[in-house]
Amino acid sequence: MSNNNVECLECGADVRVPGNVMQGEILKCGDCGIELEVTELNPLTIDLAPMEMEDWGE
């Protein structure tokens, strides 16, 4: 993973990491929409952010 990208844990897409990223910041994957939480800065570590499931059904 290059210094300003991480790999999405769900779908494997490249997710851009902003230069001024902070611990606890939420990054959104452009391909699959999952939200990733930056758990550590050095080394840059991410985890799936808790997502409250919206009621989407008909």
Added chain:
Amino acid sequence: MSRLQVGIVGASGYTGGELLRLLSQHPQVEVMQVTAGRNVGKFVHNVHPHLRGQLNLQFIADEGLQPCDILFLALPHGQAQQSIEHYTALAPRIIDLSADFRLHNPTDYATTYAHDHHAPTWLDRFVYGLPEINRQALIGANYASGVGCNATATTLALWALVKAGILNADQPIFADIKVGSSEAGSTPTPASHHPVRSGIVRPFQLTGHRHEAEVRQALRDCGDFDIRMAVTSVEMVRGVAVAVHVTLPTGLRERDLWQAYRGTWKGEPFVRIVHEQDGLHRHPEPRLLAGTNYADVGWEYDPTTGRTVLLAAIDNLGKGAAGSTVQCMNLMCGFDETTALTFGGIYP
């Protein structure tokens, strides 16, 4: 570089009209003649009102056709094959939007359309006009056949996992297809009469769909698939939405499916993968594709049972007909493949 001169035969129907709309915005071609049986002498906007103020063209009779660079045939099924010699004498490049030259195998044609083909020697001279699965053959070709709309949606829904070897020809493929009213064309019938067509969910053709042979042909390199298409008409004018019911191996991860889809579709200008975790639009939907050449593809997979639904949505007049034929023309003539096809749809 002067514009290529283009003619459309049968330009008063819905596919002919969509073709006219797209070509009128194409910087490298000029539509110089359009024929229509029952509308000779009328201006195109008398039949296609949205083209008012955009084109100053009148329909001519078939007999009035002049030689030109490219001829699009948007005739009812069965007519192109009866006068193919006449049309190929008029233009070095022909793109036929009907089903007449889609199936390469004459016996496939006879079983599907219940009569022998009138020009079988031409069948293998026409390249199947779905660029996403046949791009190399289309580049520089002279003759191309348009695609069937329901077949295109089904083929594109299956393509990624078939190519990746995750879905094999060892099971029946159940394709449940929802369609709009423009698929039946511009001629009114009792079934298209608004009071009985509006707001329906009408199972229309549930076995022996003519497009099954076309899908089998498209997938033939990967196996002989048992394609079972069933069509239901719903409240929609433009649009095809297909849900294909299959069973995959259990225990696959989302990334495995993403990898197969990205491997197949990455870089394709008109195919988008729609597989979202949240929001209203998690899967492909046809409404926001109206007027575009897009095909949106996606899936839903249950790792515990392997139960899978493969999804695709297109505009039957776009990627399912006129959009793909303009894309074919671009490939045949060496133009940028997306020329005149960049309208991205509107929403809501």
Added chain:
Amino acid sequence: MSRLQVGIVGASGYTGGELLRLLSQHPQVEVMQVTAGRNVGKFVHNVHPHLRGQLNLQFIADEGLQPCDILFLALPHGQAQQSIEHYTALAPRIIDLSADFRLHNPTDYATTYAHDHHAPTWLDRFVYGLPEINRQALIGANYASGVGCNATATTLALWALVKAGILNADQPIFADIKVGSSEAGSTPTPASHHPVRSGIVRPFQLTGHRHEAEVRQALRDCGDFDIRMAVTSVEMVRGVAVAVHVTLPTGLRERDLWQAYRGTWKGEPFVRIVHEQDGLHRHPEPRLLAGTNYADVGWEYDPTTGRTVLLAAIDNLGKGAAGSTVQCMNLMCGFDETTALTFGGIYP
């Protein structure tokens, strides 16, 4: 020539989304920032699904706004006027899509919107943003206000005969307006809940419509017209269709009306006269205008009684909002007026 840097404040609503769609196809500008209150961090295609694969932009918070060349304000009514100083400090050109700066007269504003204007000194610095009736004032302007959709349809329906002096301010003007659901915006309400909104013909607001003041202001040079707008919601998402009931002198000939309409509208890139003798589409219809910046205008006149119905159709998100604001931007910045606005609609 490097692209002008553009920002959209409030880009998650329907007008903001249409603006984003149009500007993303504009060769002379680049949308570099979009704000949205409740969608910060999301990609634009998470809110506007049709933009998937076309833009790689994420919503930022209002506080994150950077100085830029042009700022479009697509905020709910009342917000732009409260922070106009903040926005004008960020960009030399502002186009506000709300009603906040449409009415030049503060008392008009107070009576129409039942509260005093928060920034009255700015009112006469904003140019009314309907190019068809205000082009000269928009050329090179810095501040323009967007138009009201129902007002625009009504103004354009009346304009030709008012300017020709055939219709005068000596009678009440009855404008019966049919509207779609996107006019109410993207926030769900009990009235927009599909089971109770689908398929209705619901008289919605029949007296005291807020847009009446806007129409009176547009026609003021030709007299003080008694505009009476009544709105009915119908089965439609995008679209406004207005029928204005008036009485003209008896004995006029068709050619007199054509002359008045041609005199006013000839050469206008986005106004089409639709007055046909036969065919399905003899009068303006909103459906085939969806996604376009067109306004179709027409009439029906009975020479024996002078009874007349003046007609107009637009897309409320196009000519009635985002389309007109992009047209204004083109005039303000010296671009060709039709840039990024040439989509001509689809049919059926």
